[in-house]
Each structure stands twice: as C-alpha cells, then as structure tokens.
Amino acid sequence: MSNTHPKSELIVPSASTFDPINLESEILQLCLQFPNGVSNKILENSFPNITLEQRVNAINRLLALHKIDLLTSSTEPGTYIYRIRDQINKSNSSISIGNEITDPMERTVYQIVEESGNLGIWMRDIRFKVKLSPTILNKILKSLESKKLIKAVKSVHANKKKVYMLYELTPDPSITGGTWYSDQEFEAEFVRILNEQCARLLDERREESIEKFPNDPFLQRTSSFMSSSELVSVINQMGISTVTLTVQDIESILYTLICDGKIEKMIVASTTMNANGTKQNLYKSIKSMIDSAPIVRNPCGICPIFNDCHDEGLITPKTCIYLNKWLNF
Amino acid sequence: MTTHHIRLAFDLMGDLFPDETSKEVASYLNRKGPLPFALLVRDLNIPAVNIARSLATLAIHDIIECHEDARTNSKRILYAFNLKRTLYILHYSKCIHCARQLYGFDGELIIEELLLNGKQRMSTLLVTVYERLIKAGKDPQIHSLQSIKESFKLLVSAQFLQRITINETKSNISTVVEESLTNLVQIPEITQEGWKYLLSSQQDESNEPSTKKFKSTKLIFGDEKIFWKVNFQRFFAYLRDQELIQAFTNRIDQNAGEIVRTILRLTEVKPSPERTIPISFIEIAKTMATAGLQMNEDLLQKYINLIMDDVNNCVVKVGDQGRGTYIVDFQKALSGLTKAHIQSFLRERFGSNALRIYNMLEERGCLSQKQIEDMAMINAKEAQQYVYSMFIDGMLTLEELSKANDFNPTRTFYFFRVNLYNGVLSLLDHSYKTMSNLMQRHQFERERHRKLIDKRDKVDAIIHSLREQNGEEEQIKEVEDILSPMEKEQIQKLDAAFRKIDLAQLQLTETILLLEMYLSISNSTAPVQKKTGSKAVAEKLLETTVQR
Numbered sequence: 001m002s003n004t005h006p007k008s009e010l011i012v013p014s015a016s017t018f019d020p021i022n023l024e025s026e027i028l029q030l031c032l033q034f035p036n037g038v039s040n041k042i043l044e045n046s047f048p049n050i051t052l053e054q055r056v057n058a059i060n061r062l063l064a065l066h067k068i069d070l071l072t073s074s075t076e077p078g079t080y081i082y083r084i085r086d087q088i089n090k091s092n093s094s095i096s097i098g099n100e101i102t103d104p105m106e107r108t109v110y111q112i113v114e115e116s117g118n119l120g121i122w123m124r125d126i127r128f129k130v131k132l133s134p135t136i137l138n139k140i141l142k143s144l145e146s147k148k149l150i151k152a153v154k155s156v157h158a159n160k161k162k163v164y165m166l167y168e169l170t171p172d173p174s175i176t177g178g179t180w181y182s183d184q185e186f187e188a189e190f191v192r193i194l195n196e197q198c199a200r201l202l203d204e205r206r207e208e209s210i211e212k213f214p215n216d217p218f219l220q221r222t223s224s225f226m227s228s229s230e231l232v233s234v235i236n237q238m239g240i241s242t243v244t245l246t247v248q249d250i251e252s253i254l255y256t257l258i259c260d261g262k263i264e265k266m267i268v269a270s271t272t273m274n275a276n277g278t279k280q281n282l283y284k285s286i287k288s289m290i291d292s293a294p295i296v297r298n299p300c301g302i303c304p305i306f307n308d309c310h311d312e313g314l315i316t317p318k319t320c321i322y323l324n325k326w327l328n329f
Numbered sequence: 330m331t332t333h334h335i336r337l338a339f340d341l342m343g344d345l346f347p348d349e350t351s352k353e354v355a356s357y358l359n360r361k362g363p364l365p366f367a368l369l370v371r372d373l374n375i376p377a378v379n380i381a382r383s384l385a386t387l388a389i390h391d392i393i394e395c396h397e398d399a400r401t402n403s404k405r406i407l408y409a410f411n412l413k414r415t416l417y418i419l420h421y422s423k424c425i426h427c428a429r430q431l432y433g434f435d436g437e438l439i440i441e442e443l444l445l446n447g448k449q450r451m452s453t454l455l456v457t458v459y460e461r462l463i464k465a466g467k468d469p470q471i472h473s474l475q476s477i478k479e480s481f482k483l484l485v486s487a488q489f490l491q492r493i494t495i496n497e498t499k500s501n502i503s504t505v506v507e508e509s510l511t512n513l514v515q516i517p518e519i520t521q522e523g524w525k526y527l528l529s530s531q532q533d534e535s536n537e538p539s540t541k542k543f544k545s546t547k548l549i550f551g552d553e554k555i556f557w558k559v560n561f562q563r564f565f566a567y568l569r570d571q572e573l574i575q576a577f578t579n580r581i582d583q584n585a586g587e588i589v590r591t592i593l594r595l596t597e598v599k600p601s602p603e604r605t606i607p608i609s610f611i612e613i614a615k616t617m618a619t620a621g622l623q624m625n626e627d628l629l630q631k632y633i634n635l636i637m638d639d640v641n642n643c644v645v646k647v648g649d650q651g652r653g654t655y656i657v658d659f660q661k662a663l664s665g666l667t668k669a670h671i672q673s674f675l676r677e678r679f680g681s682n683a684l685r686i687y688n689m690l691e692e693r694g695c696l697s698q699k700q701i702e703d704m705a706m707i708n709a710k711e712a713q714q715y716v717y718s719m720f721i722d723g724m725l726t727l728e729e730l731s732k733a734n735d736f737n738p739t740r741t742f743y744f745f746r747v748n749l750y751n752g753v754l755s756l757l758d759h760s761y762k763t764m765s766n767l768m769q770r771h772q773f774e775r776e777r778h779r780k781l782i783d784k785r786d787k788v789d790a791i792i793h794s795l796r797e798q799n800g801e802e803e804q805i806k807e808v809e810d811i812l813s814p815m816e817k818e819q820i821q822k823l824d825a826a827f828r829k830i831d832l833a834q835l836q837l838t839e840t841i842l843l844l845e846m847y848l849s850i851s852n853s854t855a856p857v858q859k860k861t862g863s864k865a866v867a868e869k870l871l872e873t874t875v876q877r
C-alpha cells in the first residue's frame with residue numbers, strides 16, 4: 001500500500017499531455033456520483049479525449065489501491081462496472097485513506113501497522129516502537145479499528161495472541177494457518193477426509209493396474225503411480241472442499257499418508273504431462289509387510305493399563321477382564 | 330535383561346524341569362553370578378546330591394555352563410546360569426513345528442527328543458524315536474530305523490543338528506567341543522554289530538523299552554563320544570527366512586515370495602548372520618525352473634528389480650557376473666521387519682495418528698513438539714498426547730538442548746527423536762511381559778479347574794482302554810456320561826481358551842525371535858549419546874535447517 005506516499009510517485013512518465021492523478025480523482029468523483037457503479041460506457045462518454053490505454057491504466061491503479069471495486073454488471077451481463085469502495089471516503093471524497101487521520105498518534109500507529117504488511121504486528125511490538133502507555137495505545141487501536149482502518153486477527157499459534165494489520169489485507173497463511181484452519185480452529189475432520197480420499201484413490205488405482213497387467217509386475221507398479229497434480233484435480237472435482245485446493249495442500253496431505261505407511265513417493269523428472277522440466281512427485285499405495293504384529297492380536301499387547309498390571313494386586317492376569325472377554329469366560 | 334526376561338525365563342524353566350531344585354539353583358546362580366559347587370552346597374539348603382543332579386541336567390541343556398575359574402589359578406570349576414539360552418525354550422515349539430514341515434514325522438520326533446534331552450548320541454536317539462513312532466501307531470513298514478537315520482542325516486546336512494564331542498584331555502572337566510565345519514556334517518558309522526543289535530530290537534516288538542536292554546549289555550555302537558544337539562541358530566535363521574519370504578509375498582505377490590525363497594534356499598547352508606553368499610541370476614533362474622515354477626527370464630528379471638526396491642532394500646546386487654549376482658543383507662532385512670512390527674504395534678496400541686508421528690520423526694530425525702503438531706496435521710492437543718504416551722512407553726527419546734548450561738526450561742529446546750534400537754528394546758520387553766501374562770493366566774486356569782481336568786483325563790483314559798479292548802459302545806457311552814453336560818460344556822470352553830492362549834503365544838514367539846535377532850545383529854549401533862550444551866544447540870539447528 002502506498003497511499004500515504006507523495007502523489008508524484010504515481011505519475012506515469014510517458015504521459016505528458018494529461019495528468020493521471022487528475023484523471024484518477026475525476027474517475028473517483030464520477031464513481032461517487034454513481035454509488036451503484038459506473039460502467040465502461042459512462043466512463044467513455046465522460047472522458048472522450050482520453051485514450052483507452054490511459055483509462056485502463058488509471059482504473060488499474062485505482063483497483064490496485066483498493067479505491068474502487070470491479071464488479072460484473074447485474075443489468076447487462078458480460079460487462080463490468082466500477083464502484084467506489086470505501087464508505088468512509090464517500091463522505092469526504094478523499095482518495096487517500098491514511099490522510100484522513102488527523103490525530104498524529106493515530107497516524108504513527110497506523111503507519112507502524114501498515115509496515116507490518118499481511119504478517120501483522122503484535123500490540124507489544126507496537127508499544128516498543130512508539131513508546132506509548134498500554135492504555136493509550138489500546139485506545140488508539142480501538143479507534144482505528146472502529147474506523148475500519150485496521151483489524152485484529154487472532155493468530156493460530158497462540159490463542160491469546162492478536163496481531164494487527166490494515167483492514168483490507170488478507171492475513172498471511174502463517175497467521176491463519178492456511179487451508180486447514182477456519183476461525184483459528186484446526187479442521188482435523190477435513191484433513192482426515194482428504195487423507196482417506198487420497199488413500200482410496202491410490203488404492204483404486206493400484207487395484208486397477210493389477211487387473212490391467214496381471215502378468216507384468218513392473219507395469220503393475222509403474223501404472224499405480226499418480227502424480228500430485230492429478231490427485232488435486234480429482235479431489236477438487238469431487239467437491240469435498242469448498243475452497244480450491246492447491247498442489248501444496250494435497251502434498252502435505254500426502255505426506256501424512258506416507259507417514260501413515262500407506263503410500264510411497266517417487267520423484268521423477270517431468271514427462272510430457274507438463275513439459276517444463278520440473279520434478280514431479282508421484283505417489284502409489286503400498287501394502288504392509290506384515291498383516292499385524294502378533295503382539296496386538298491379544299489383549300495385553302494393546303492393554304491401556306499394561307504398566308499397572310502385576311502378578312498380584314488389583315490388576316493381574318489372573319482376573320483380568322480383558323483376558324476374560326478374549327477367552328469367552 | 331529386565332525383570333520380565335528373568336521372570337519369564339524361570340517360568341519356562343519351571344515347565345521343563347518341574348523339580349524345585351533346578352529352579353532354585355538356577356535362580357541363585359542368576360543372582361550371584363558364577364559360583365563353584367561347594368559354595369552352592371553351602372548357601373542353598375539342599376542336599377548336595379540333588380544339586381549335583383540338577384546341575385548335570387541343566388548343563389546338558391546348556392542352561393548352566395561350567396568353566397574353569399580364570400581369575401585364580403586353581404582348578405575350581407564355576408557354574409554360571411545362561412539366561413539367554415533359557416529363553417530359547419520359548420522357541421521349542423516353533424522348532425518342532427518347523428522340523429515337521431521340512432522332514433515329516435521322523436524329523437519332528439528327532440528334534441523333539443533332542444530338545445527334551447539336551448544332548449544325545451545318535452544311537453540312543455534313533456532307538457527312542459523309533460519306539461515313539463511305534464507307540465504312536467505308525468506303520469513299522471514305513472518308519473524303520475533306517476528311515477529315521479535318513480531323516481537324521483538330512484537334518485545334519487542341513488545343519489539343523491550340531492555335532493559335539495567330549496574332550497577328555499583335561500582331567501577334571503569334560504568340556505564339550507563344538508566341531509569345526511568340515512566335521513560337522515559327518516555322521517558316525519554305527520558298528521556292524523551295534524546296528525544288528527538295533528535292528529533285532531526293532532524286530533521283536535516287545536513292549537518293554539529296549540533302551541534298558543542295551544544299557545546293560547556293553548555294546549559298542551561306535552558313536553560313544555559323539556553327541557548331537559539342536560542348532561538353534563540354524564532354526565532361527567530358517568524362521569527368519571520364512572518371515573522375510575512372507576514379507577515379500579505381502580508386499581509384491583506370491584511370485585516374488587517364491588523368488589526370494591529360492592534365493593534363500595540356494596544360500597542356505599553357508600550361514601553368516603549378516604548376509605548370504607552372492608548368488609547369480611542364472612542360478613536363480615535354473616533353480617526356479619527345476620522347482621517347476623513357470624517364469625521366463627524376462628519376467629524374472631522384472632521381479633528381481635522390484636524385489637531389490639522393497640523391504641528395506643535388503644536384496645542387493647553386488648556384481649555383474651552370471652547376469653548379475655545378488656546377496657541378501659540380513660541386517661537390512663531384519664531392521665525392515667522389525668520396523669514393520671513396531672509400526673503395527675504402535676498403530677494398534679496408540680492409533681494410526683501416533684504411528685504417523687513416529688514415522689515422521691523417523692524420517693526427519695528430530696523435531697520439537699511444535700514442529701510435530703504442524704506437520705502431522707492433527708489437533709495440537711491430540712498430538713501432544715500421542716507424543717507423550719509413546720515417550721512413556723520408551724518408543725521416543727527426548728533430547729534437551731539448553732542455550733545456557735543451567736537447563737532452565739524456558740531456555741531449553743526439547744526435541745523428540747526415534748531410536749529403533751530403543752524401540753526394539755521396549756517392544757521386546759512388552760512382548761516378554763505379555764508372554765509371561767499369558768502363561769500365568771494359563772497356569773491359573775489350569776489350577777482353578779484342576780479337578781475337572783483330572784476327571785476328564787481319567788474318563789478319556791478309560792474310554793481309550795475300552796476301545797483298545799474293543800469294549801462295547803454302550804459301555805463307552807456310559808463312561809462318557811460320567812461328565813455332566815455342564816461339565817462337558819465347561820471343558821469345551823476351557824479347551825478353546827487354552828488353544829487361543831497357545832496360539833497367541835506361538836505367534837508371539839515370532840516377534841520375539843525377530844527382535845532378538847535384530848538386537849544381536851545390530852549390537853554395534855548402540856543408542857546415540859545425548860548431546861547437550863550450546864555447541865550441540867548450534868549443531869542441532871544446523872541439522873534441522875539442512876533437513877528442511
């Protein structure tokens with residue numbers, strides 16, 4: 001965000017006959033007149049002596065600065081409309097959000113928060129930088145929050161830890177925890193389902209390939225591999241997840257499956273599938289070496305009170321209820 | 330050795346040597362270390378004759394070893410208890426089972442007799458086995474002394490039996506000498522007259538045991554000083570091979586299992602605990618063909634390529650002669666199999682998420698609690714629980730790295746790490762205790778239902794003798810009815826329970842065997858030392874960054 005920087009920075013050197021800043025503010029003014037949005041047509045009519053390129057540049061600039069929003073038109077499908085974004089700004093027609101802060105203390109704090117980007121900043125760290133007393137700082141932050149200039153985001157790392165960042169920013173995945181978190185809660189169930197689905201897909205692939213090549217162990221093996229990108233597209237199509245999963249997301253799920261001992265991974269140089277020469281991760285489901293260790297086939301192997309079980313006393317093999325059940329007594 | 334080992338060892342001994350003296354002598358020796366005979370007599374409140382007798386029996390079984398006192402120059406003989414050997418008793422039933430599969434009924438009985446008696450001469454052994462065969466109602470036409478001897482020969486040439494001779498050069502102690510390899514497979518020739526005698530005793534099928542007869546007559550059989558004992562290492566190796574074959578079958582398919590079986594069979598009788606001798610592709614192909622397995626060389630090569638990639642890469646290509654030579658690296662094989670057992674144990678005992686954490690730690694080296702939570706993709710709280718319960722069970726080790734040297738918890742990093750060696754020790758201990766628990770329960774139920782069992786045995790005996798005398802059906806029925814329906818039902822239940830326990834124990838010995846073999850082969854890889862101090866912190870941080 002650079003809205004508090006001097007305006008001169010925004011000037012595009014190539015444009016000498018017109019002032020881009022002027023154009024931008026004029027467009028904004030126009031948007032303010034039409035709170036329901038301005039279509040391309042209106043723009044064209046309003047600024048007849050501006051080239052298309054200049055207009056697009058100006059609009060892109062405004063979009064990048066989050067001054068306006070790009071929406072699809074509801075009345076005329078296929079066209080776009082531009083709408084003023086910030087409700088506060090509507091009233092005083094200022095194009096710079098930061099400028100509207102009059103209180104110098106608020107301004108400093110705002111700048112500090114702004115610097116922290118989408119990683120956010122702790123209240124404690126703000127205090128170190130501005131050397132204000134906690135109560136005052138709190139008040140300032142509250143006021144900024146109420147103006148919807150900054151927001152507090154709870155970090156997934158520690159429940160009580162809040163970080164502050166500019167209102168319009170999307171927090172970094174490391175703060176929210178990425179795909180696997182919603183409302184700072186880890187979605188174990190979601191992960192579990194994805195884990196199972198991946199395992200199932202790979203299992204099916206394995207069985208298919210055994211059927212396809214009954215007499216060739218080598219082909220059986222190679223054709224049971226699936227690449228992570230292949231898995232991503234299948235999983236996304238299944239519609240398990242409301243958000244679209246990325247390859248990274250699925251790879252971290254697949255990593256858990258590897259650790260579960262259900263699949264194995266092979267890295268190969270990419271084939272024709274995507275010929276940009278990168279490495280590709282292939283996965284394949286595997287079978288375990290043993291069905292189950294003999295020790296877990298009797299109650300003592302999995303007994304929760306194993307360490308409390310002795311020859312004599314309350315817990316002893318002689319009277320043990322687990323053994324009773326196992327032996328049908 | 331933990332208390333569980335010791336406990337189990339004495340329980341096992343109690344089963345094999347029911348007399349109290351043996352147990353007492355053994356446990357005293359276990360506590361005190363090697364002792365001379367005189368001290369044993371002094372300390373234990375048991376008549377010297379009895380002590381001597383049990384020492385002798387136990388020594389025959391190698392459970393007690395005697396050797397000269399090395400410290401003093403006196404010719405005192407010390408007796409020492411061999412706990413490890415005692416625990417071999419666990420595997421007796423597996424060995425017997427294995428002998429039956431390989432060498433039929435004759436082989437089974439030979440091994441069983443030897444296990445029961447420790448060491449024996451061939452001539453004695455042949456006779457006892459023959460008698461037992463006849464008693465078991467086998468056809469004397471098929472099972473003769475000659476046929477038993479053949480089985481014996483096979484067992485010897487496959488090195489399942491070990492030949493020992495008595496060395497009498499030292500006057501006061503008769504040491505047994507395990508013979509060198511060349512002699513090992515030689516079978517003593519039984520003298521003409523001895524063999525004739527044996528055959529004659531075979532013909533008169535008298536009921537009185539013929540052993541007694543030839544003890545009184547001082548016949549020379551020609552194998553007076555040559556004894557035989559079961560070669561446990563060979564059996565263990567065989568059992569290990571079976572596990573390995575099974576693993577390949579599970580992982581790839583039946584054919585792969587057969588190929589591995591062929592490789593292992595070809596390399597069977599030049600045992601080294603670490604690896605097999607190299608074997609060439611051509612040899613494998615030839616043997617496969619003679620064994621009647623249809624497989625062209627192309628396919629075989631494909632399979633072998635797959636096999637090399639599996640079960641911890643334990644089949645290794647070592648050369649190109651004969652279209653590629655291969656060995657089996659048992660160290661790798663065993664650690665692969667052991668890992669599989671540990672993993673299965675963890676999955677069932679703590680849940681699959683715990684297994685996930687374990688494997689992750691194994692792959693990444695060492696991780697802090699926080700890293701574990703992030704990577705395992707499970708709830709932080711759950712992850713904590715899994716980590717700590719595995720830690721308590723000795724599956725994970727904790728490393729503390731302090732920035733300063735005061736180990737202030739706030740300034741200390743805690744890392745968890747997986748150490749296979751420790752894990753094996755812990756699982757082994759668990760297995761031994763489980764074994765012990767099952768035995769206890771078995772014992773307890775037997776005691777509790779002693780009366781009922783005795784009654785049933787009596788009834789069975791009567792029915793058996795009635796059948797022998799061609800008693801009438803009605804009579805038999807009458808005897809059967811001595812047991813009330815209630816009792817019958819209970820007996821059935823009891824039998825089922827005993828069978829279940831036995832089976833569980835038998836299966837458990839497989840794990841125990843593998844783990845023990847793993848430990849013995851990887852003695853060099855002792856657990857890593859815990860590194861501490863700031864230097865170690867630096868190292869650790871380096872290590873983790875490299876891994877990322």
Ligand code: SF4
Pocket residue numbers: 299300301303304305306309310315316317318320321322323766
């Ligand atoms: S005997 Fe019962 S209480 Fe004891 S370890 Fe076995 S199952 Fe657990």
